[in-house]
Amino acid sequence: MTDAPPKIRIRDLHKSFGSKKVLDGVTLDVAQGTSCVIIGGSGSGKSVLLRCLLGLMTPDSGVIEIDGENILSAPASRRERLRGEIGMLFQNAALFDSLPVWENVTFGLLARKHLSRRNARTHAGEILTQVGLDPSVGDLYPAELSGGMQKRVGLARAIAARPDMLFFDEPTTGLDPIMGAVIDGLIVNCVKTLGSTAIAITHDMASAQRIGDQAAMLYQGRLIWQGAASTLMESGNPYVDQFTHGRREGPITMELRR
Amino acid sequence: MDMALDLVAGIGRATLSLLRATGAIALFALSGLSHIVRPPFYGRVFWGSFLETGFFSLPVVALTALFSGGVIALQSYTGFAQYHAQSAIAGIVVLAVTRELGPVLAGLMVAGRVGAAMAAQIGTMRVTDQIDALDTLSTNPMKYLVAPRLLAGLVALPLLVLIADVLGVAGGFLVAVVKLDFSATAYITATLNALKAEDVTVGLVKAALFGFLITLMGCYHGYNSKGGAEGVGSATTSAVVAASILLLAFDYLITDLFFSH
Ligand SMILES: Nc1ncnc2c1ncn2[C@@H]1O[C@H](COP(=O)(O)OP(=O)(O)OP(=O)(O)O)[C@@H](O)[C@H]1O
Numbered sequence A: 001m002t003d004a005p006p007k008i009r010i011r012d013l014h015k016s017f018g019s020k021k022v023l024d025g026v027t028l029d030v031a032q033g034t035s036c037v038i039i040g041g042s043g044s045g046k047s048v049l050l051r052c053l054l055g056l057m058t059p060d061s062g063v064i065e066i067d068g069e070n071i072l073s074a075p076a077s078r079r080e081r082l083r084g085e086i087g088m089l090f091q092n093a094a095l096f097d098s099l100p101v102w103e104n105v106t107f108g109l110l111a112r113k114h115l116s117r118r119n120a121r122t123h124a125g126e127i128l129t130q131v132g133l134d135p136s137v138g139d140l141y142p143a144e145l146s147g148g149m150q151k152r153v154g155l156a157r158a159i160a161a162r163p164d165m166l167f168f169d170e171p172t173t174g175l176d177p178i179m180g181a182v183i184d185g186l187i188v189n190c191v192k193t194l195g196s197t198a199i200a201i202t203h204d205m206a207s208a209q210r211i212g213d214q215a216a217m218l219y220q221g222r223l224i225w226q227g228a229a230s231t232l233m234e235s236g237n238p239y240v241d242q243f244t245h246g247r248r249e250g251p252i253t254m255e256l257r258r
Numbered sequence B: 001m002d003m004a005l006d007l008v009a010g011i012g013r014a015t016l017s018l019l020r021a022t023g024a025i026a027l028f029a030l031s032g033l034s035h036i037v038r039p040p041f042y043g044r045v046f047w048g049s050f051l052e053t054g055f056f057s058l059p060v061v062a063l064t065a066l067f068s069g070g071v072i073a074l075q076s077y078t079g080f081a082q083y084h085a086q087s088a089i090a091g092i093v094v095l096a097v098t099r100e101l102g103p104v105l106a107g108l109m110v111a112g113r114v115g116a117a118m119a120a121q122i123g124t125m126r127v128t129d130q131i132d133a134l135d136t137l138s139t140n141p142m143k144y145l146v147a148p149r150l151l152a153g154l155v156a157l158p159l160l161v162l163i164a165d166v167l168g169v170a171g172g173f174l175v176a177v178v179k180l181d182f183s184a185t186a187y188i189t190a191t192l193n194a195l196k197a198e199d200v201t202v203g204l205v206k207a208a209l210f211g212f213l214i215t216l217m218g219c220y221h222g223y224n225s226k227g228g229a230e231g232v233g234s235a236t237t238s239a240v241v242a243a244s245i246l247l248l249a250f251d252y253l254i255t256d257l258f259f260s261h
């Protein structure tokens, strides 16, 4: 708890699709250089929240500030520039299937001319090694990779430019437990060494505790609980407890049945 | 009474949605065009689309042109046989091929091949979040995906049609000389006499416009597709149907503009 303005500040964010309210007043602060994990049931709007932060979706109302600047009212060019400071891992990796892996990984660097095409292949190999892939994978096409490998290439692409902010949509889903732990370590490393601010969505409680400083649970369009990630398993909140322990009985099931 | 009102309301709704779609497509086209002239330029993407649109369409377009030139020669022979067929047939083939058949048939072939492929490719990128990923990697998807394809259509179609013109006339020549026993030199002389620069030029202008329309429809429908594989499928269909209809409508408009007086 410091006096510096949070890196990311979200206030009363609303987003509906037709009559379906997905976000119904989300409020969240993420401090510079910390990471926040968001948990919540399938379809609760976690991915929608990240899309709003990225500016890929426009919320119906609310405020999103980055470094104290309201990005929703910023001009398009400014928002485009801000988006360049964010590395994003999409839930389904979203690799460019017409390009080889090495070009996927270095795409952002090449686009910003931070790298010449000549050096890109070698550089991609270095980043691939960081996410536990052999540099030779760089010459394959995304369709030739397993789901877990695609995820890791997506992660490599997200961190390649060493961005200021990192968003991960289920970074470890589809990975074996050991690789999951390796990726978690990598994410923590990015936050620690690069000083990046991270938001991660996950369904894996062990991973949530490894990655997160803070944690929050999204339920029925609101963040119904926020606290230290280490207290996730003993939050004292009946909704969170049921969710993290995967119990069938509890307030969440009851409401689904009604 | 009620039915009449329903009918009017239905027509009104259809008109409104048509206007909305037209507006959306016009804005999309303007945005695409504006990105063609502003850097950065993606030469690699342009070259890929150019090869796909121009080079790999060559066999289909060549065969189409060859056969339709031949058909015109045959058909006009049956109509003109009594009179002085020789010179008339050569003239009709040249006129029909350069003014209409070259651009229209090449356009329709490319719409089926390339328009569909573009809609499917961009549509897949949309539904698998690849277009959103471009946005997060400091790359404007309109500039990276759409502008190079529009430019490729604009440049490739006239070149294709130039080749189609030559092959269409050659098709007519083959039929006239081999099947109808005309003299080759007389046919060529008649062809050259009938060949007008204006016809060829207007045909090429048509081709450029068609190339733009085809790639525009492919990109627009792909870019706005939603709903998984099914959405991509219907985007592909819409792209081909819309491109074909627009192509024929604009063909009429241009013909009216240049040749009707
Ligand atoms: N573009 C869209 N149009 C309409 N509805 C949408 C759209 N995107 C998301 N939704 C709806 O918003 C809700 C939340 O979706 P979201 O993808 O954010 O879920 P999630 O929390 O990420 O779930 P999961 O853990 O399964 O990924 C869903 O009910 C979904 O149907």
Ligand SMILES: [Mg+2]
Binding pocket: A046, A047, A048, A091, A169
């Ligand atoms: Mg999701």
